[in-house]
Structure formats: C-alpha cells, structure tokens
Amino acid sequence: xxxxxxxxxxxxxxxxxxxxxxxxxxxxxxxxxxxxxxxxxxxxxxxxxxxxxxxxxxxxxxxxxxxxxxxxxxxxxxxxxxxxxxxxxxxxxxxxxxxxxxxxxxxxxxxxxxxxxxxxxxxxxxxxxxxxxxxxxxxxxxxxxxxxxxxxxxxxxxxxxxxxxxxxxxxxxxxxxxxxxxxxxxxxxxxxxxxxxxxxxxxxxxxxxxxxxxxxxxxxxxxxxxxxxxxxxxxxxxxxxxxxxxxxxxxxxxxxxxxxxxxxxxxxxxxxxxxxxxxxxxxxxxxxxxxxxxxxxxxxxxxxxxxxxxxxxxxxxxxxxxxxxxxxxxxxxxxxxxxxxxxxxxxxxxxxxxxxxxxxxxxxxxxxxxxxxxxxxxxxxxxxxxxxxxxxxxxxxxxxxxxxxxxxxxxx
Numbered sequence: 001x002x003x004x005x006x007x008x009x010x011x012x013x014x015x016x017x018x019x020x021x022x023x024x025x026x027x028x029x030x031x032x033x034x035x036x037x038x039x040x041x042x043x044x045x046x047x048x049x050x051x052x053x054x055x056x057x058x059x060x061x062x063x064x065x066x067x068x069x070x071x072x073x074x075x076x077x078x079x080x081x082x083x084x085x086x087x088x089x090x091x092x093x094x095x096x097x098x099x100x101x102x103x104x105x106x107x108x109x110x111x112x113x114x115x116x117x118x119x120x121x122x123x124x125x126x127x128x129x130x131x132x133x134x135x136x137x138x139x140x141x142x143x144x145x146x147x148x149x150x151x152x153x154x155x156x157x158x159x160x161x162x163x164x165x166x167x168x169x170x171x172x173x174x175x176x177x178x179x180x181x182x183x184x185x186x187x188x189x190x191x192x193x194x195x196x197x198x199x200x201x202x203x204x205x206x207x208x209x210x211x212x213x214x215x216x217x218x219x220x221x222x223x224x225x226x227x228x229x230x231x232x233x234x235x236x237x238x239x240x241x242x243x244x245x246x247x248x249x250x251x252x253x254x255x256x257x258x259x260x261x262x263x264x265x266x267x268x269x270x271x272x273x274x275x276x277x278x279x280x281x282x283x284x285x286x287x288x289x290x291x292x293x294x295x296x297x298x299x300x301x302x303x304x305x306x307x308x309x310x311x312x313x314x315x316x317x318x319x320x321x322x323x324x325x326x327x328x329x330x331x332x333x334x335x336x337x338x339x340x341x342x343x344x345x346x347x348x349x350x351x352x353x354x355x356x357x358x359x360x361x362x363x364x365x366x367x368x369x370x371x372x373x374x375x376x377x378x379x380x381x382x383x384x385x386x387x388x389x390x391x392x393x394x395x396x397x398x399x400x401x402x403x404x405x406x407x408x409x410x411x412x
Contacts, residue, residue: 003334003382007311007372008154008182014207014252021209021248031241032232045243051250055257056201056216057190064215064233065246069181069202071226072215073102075237076177076198077148079223081110084145084175086224094137094147096121096129097355100154100179104351107148116145123355126290126307127158134168141172146197148176151183155339155352155368156289157312159187166196175221181205181213185256186264186309197221203245207373208252212245259373267310267371268292270380274313274369277384282391288314288353288366313369314339316358320394322366323347328393332386339368365398 004012024044029037031045046060053060066072077093084090095107097120110116121133129149138144147169151162162178169176176196180189185206191199198221202213215237217223223236230238272292278285290307317325322338329336339350349363369383 003379004374005369005371005379005383006335006337007375008205008368008370009337010204010210011207011372012374013209014255016255017203017208017248017252020251021244024244024247027243031243032230041243045241045246048243048246048250052214052246052253053216055189055253056184056199056214057192057194058199058216059192059219061234062191062216062218064217064237065241065249066213066215066237067211068204068213069179069200070102070213072200072202072213073100073177073179073181074106075215075223075226076200076217077103077106077146078110079225079236080146080175080177080198080221081114081116082224083222085114090143090145091115091117092137092144093118094121094134094144094174095119096123096149098123098127098153098155098352099148099150100181103148103150103179123352123357125357127153127156127288127352127356128290128307129160129165131161131164131168134165138168138172138174141174144172144174146175146177149178151178151180151189152187152309152312153289153352154182155350155366156314156356157182157309157370158289159183159307159309162194166194170195182309185260186311188260191216191218198223203249203252206252206256208249209245212242212249214249263373264310267375270371270375270377271310271313273377274371274380274383277380278313278315278369278387281384281388282317284318285315285391286318286362288316288356288358311371313371315367315369316353316362317365317367317391317394318362320365320391320398321347322350322364324394324397325365325367325390328390329383329386332390334383334386336383337368337370339366 027041029041031042049063050060053063093107093116107118111118119137122130124130152159166176177198178196180199181202184201197218199216204210225236227238232238292308326338349360350366353363
C-alpha cells in the first residue's frame with residue numbers, strides 16, 4: 001500500500017464522517033422547506049452547525065457553511081473589502097507574503113478589478129509574520145480595509161502569533177480575517193477569544209468530505225456576499241444547504257477535537273523522528289521553518305508551545321528539483337508534496353520560501369511531508385529507505401540542466 005505524507009492537501013475520510021454522510025443521504029427534504037420533512041432536514045443542519053461551532057469557540061449562528069476553504073477565504077477577503085469600501089475608500093489590504101493562493105489570488109483580483117492596494121508584509125527566515133511590520137502598516141489605519149493572515153503556514157508549518165496580530169489590528173480598528181484551514185484539528189481555535197471578524201476552515205483537512213467548509217463570521221461583522229439568491233445563512237451565503245455534507249463535517253470536527261491533544265503529541269514525536277531521519281539520510285537537506293521543540297512566541301499549541309505545527313516537516317534539498325524528488329518517491333510508493341503552486345502543469349518555485357528570503361533555486365528544491373492520523377512509524381521507515389536513492393538520482397538530473405561549457409541544457 002502506498003505511503004501517504006500529503007495530509008495537508010487532504011486527509012482520509014473518518015469512519016464517523018462516512019457513516020454520518022451515508023445516513024444523511026437517505027433524508028429527503030430541503031432545509032428551507034416548512035413541511036415536516038424539510039424541518040427534519042433543518043434540525044439536522046442546525047445540530048451540525050452547533051457541533052462545528054463547539055470546536056471553533058464561536059456561536060452557531062456565526063458558522064456560515066461554504067463549499068470549502070477557498071470559498072470561505074474569498075467570501076471573507078472580497079466581502080470584507082467591499083463592505084469596508086461601501087461608504088468611503090479604504091483600498092489597502094494588509095497581507096503577508098507566503099499566504100495560500102486562495103488569499104493571494106483573491107487579493108490580486110481585487111487589485112485588478114476593484115482598485116485595491118495590496119501591502120505585502122514580510123516574513124522572517126522561519127516563515128513568521130513580522131509583528132513590527134504589521135504595527136508599522138497600521139500606524140495610518142484609516143485607509144486599511146482589512147488584515148488577513150494564515151494561522152499556520154500551509155507549506156512550512158510555522159504557527160503565527162495570531163493573538164498579538166489580532167490585538168494590533170483591533171487597537172487600530174481594522175477588521176481581521178484568519179485563514180485557519182491548516183490549523184484546524186491541530187491547534188485549539190477560540191474564535192471569541194481571538195477577537196477577529198472572520199475565520200476560515202475546511203472539512204476535508206480534518207477527515208470530513210471534500211466540498212464543504214465554513215466561514216466563521218462574527219455577529220457584529222459585515223461582508224458583501226459573493227452569491228445571491230435566497231438569502232440563506234444570514235443573507236451572507238445563498239443557496240440550498242448540503243445537509244449530508246454538514247452532518248459529516250460535524251462528525252469529523254467532533255472526532256478531531258476529541259483526539260486533538262493526544263494526536264498532536266503522537267504526531268510531534270513521529271514528525272521529530274522523520275526530521276532526524278531525513279537529516280541523517282540526506283545531510284544536505286535544510287529544514288524550513290522553526291526547529292521542532294522551540295520555546296515559541298507564547299503560542300499555546302497544546303504540545304508545549306512549539307512554533308511548528310505537529311504534522312509538518314518541510315525541507316529544501318540543495319541541487320535537486322522538488323518535482324523530480326516527488327516523482328521518484330512516488331515511483332517508490334511514497335506520496336509527498338512540493339508545497340508549490342502548479343500553474344497549467346508547470347511547477348513553480350515556492351512563493352512561501354521566497355517570502356522567507358530563500359533564493360529561487362532553493363525554492364525549487366522543496367518537499368513537504370505532512371502527517372495525519374493514519375501515519376505510522378512504518379511509514380517514516382519507508383520514506384527514509386526511499387529518500388537517499390531518490391535524492392541521488394534527482395541531484396544528477398538537476399546537475400544535468402547545465403551543459404558542459406556553462407551552457408544551459410534542456411532537461412530530459
């Protein structure tokens with residue numbers, strides 16, 4: 001059976017979610033209908049909303065179900081920008097470098113279509129958002145539409161100081177959106193305690209189905225909707241709601257939260273073993289992001305305050321292309337990720353690593369290993385057996401890009 005180290009992309013469906021989903025598929029009734037079958041569907045939907053809310057530290061009415069994390073992020077970023085610009089011009093969007101492409105692409109679209117002005121905030125060499133840069137950007141807050149940032153960097157696993165960043169924005173009167181897709185199921189999330197306006201999550205990252213996520217939107221916050229027609233979910237997101245997906249999402253959310261602390265401890269030990277093993281197998285490999293076991297920046301992760309999420313190990317392999325390593329490991333039965341965006345099938349250097357100050361050449365040699373509840377010591381052993389040979393072969397291919405005499409040659 002193939003070894004799977006790409007849980008950050010998607011993780012296997014939990015049995016509880018599968019059972020809840022299949023049971024709910026037998027239900028007939030639109031939750032907006034007023035007859036008894038419709039109201040039964042509505043009851044199941046609202047119970048699912050309550051369950052998801054209980055894992056996010058928010059009120060059920062603040063949970064707006066979406067088609068996934070990407071829609072939730074787009075609804076927050078675009079909707080908050082439009083709402084903030086309804087009465088006066090506030091063109092600036094504060095956004096760190098190295099964000100997920102759902103945020104990057106939404107902000108760049110607002111620049112092209114709506115006259116937004118993106119202010120890209122720097123990261124430190126470990127992928128941490130620089131609080132001093134955020135504070136500086138907020139010294140003139142009147143023309144700022146919003147601040148948006150990842151709670152956990154989805155590529156390198158750096159945990160951001162979300163509490164302090166949110167407090168800086170709140171003191172300046174600037175609304176905040178947090179992309180918590182990579183944090184959900186790994187870190188405690190307390191929406192009310194964080195004091196932000198919006199927060200995005202996705203079900204398939206925690207063992208729920210693909211095709212449903214949520215935007216947590218504070219009662220006092222406003223967004224202009226992306227979708228119109230029916231006014232469901234507080235006039236924020238119209239459309240017939242998917243009861244079966246919501247019920248499965250809720251089942252996965254409750255299961256993930258129940259095991260979160262114990263599972264984080266298990267994955268931390270497994271991840272640290274993987275990191276030690278990679279360094280021993282390929283001494284040239286360079287870890288991206290914080291060292292495991294760091295004292296952190298006051299972030300409560302549930303695993304001793306480490307600055308790196310328990311499920312992530314990200315490396316740069318000098319002299320090798322990440323996509324070459326990925327394909328060679330795949331041939332050996334090990335699934336990993338480069339963590340980089342692929343536009344029209346063309347691998348690109350990691351924009352996260354570039355934002356962290358790495359060169360483009362370094363950014364092309366990245367591999368991301370992400371663990372989940374099905375990951376085992378045997379999986380780590382299989383990776384460590386396959387990695388040295390894959391690196392040696394990928395390094396030879398990388399060197400072959402430059403032909404004798406210093407001319408650039410075509411890759412085979």
